[in-house]
Amino acid sequence: MAEAERITGTPEPEPGTGADPTTGTGEDGTAQAGPGAGRGRRRILALLLVALLVYVLDLGSKLLVVAKLEHHAPIEVIGTLLQFTVIRNRGAAFGMGEALTIFLTFIAAAVIVVIARIARKLYSLPWAIALGLLLGGAFGNLTDRIFRTPGVFEGAVVDFIAPAHFAVFNLADSAIVCGGILIVILSFRGLDPDGTVHHD
Known part of the structure; x- marks a missing residue:
């Protein structure tokens, strides 16, 4: 042998x-x-860096728009096709499920736990990016749920990106959707988080 x-x-x-x-x-x-362990650590680092970038951008944008735009007229970015206007959303992404605020908070926490478990066997860079987008977005909206009014676990998420004829959302929502789409693509291509490729 x-x-x-x-x-x-x-x-x-x-x-x-x-x-x-x-x-x-x-x-x-x-x-x-060994080489595999080092590669796994680099992928986890990539996941954390993506998550941190998403979280910082989301938190910073929310603080800025609350300070500058709340209780003011919307700002037209592309005429009436895209505006910035602040709303407080107690539901899920894009304003859905407003009666389930506490439940949605625990869902976000569960997503973070699941990502942490998957990261233990993470060797794929595309999966690291996808999970980082999900993690950063989940933490961004979870921060609002915990720290914003009306209270802990019932806080309203700050949304401000308002396309015409569409729901108002934020950068965390965008990251979650992009991460989800990327995971679907990777799954269809047969790429697993551990870097192996399977063919059905």
Whole structure:
């Protein structure tokens, strides 16, 4: 076996560890030091950086529009086709489900937990970007749910992007939708979060 691996150029597991250098995991599934483990850490870092960027942009934009636009006339960005106007939304994305504020808060928290679990075996950069978009968007709207009026877990999300003939939304909503679309595309292409490709 070792001779065949030497001929084909396949790295041999470290003696006595059973570690797989291509994935960074041992025979028992625990993390081991190696190229795979380093790649996994880089993907998690990419996820966190995307999430942080989305969160900072979302939070900053909400603070700005609340300070400058709330209780003022809408600002026309592209005539009446696209305006900035502040509304407080106690529902889900795009104003749906206004009677379920507390439930939606726990859904957002559950999404964050699920993403954290998936990240433990994350080796795909596209999946890292998609999950980062979801994570940053979920944290952005969850921050509003917790800290804004009328109270903890019942806070109204700040929406301000108002296209003509469409619901008003924010950057967190946009990130969540983009992340969801990217996940659908990756799933259709058969790419899993661990970097493997399957064909149905």
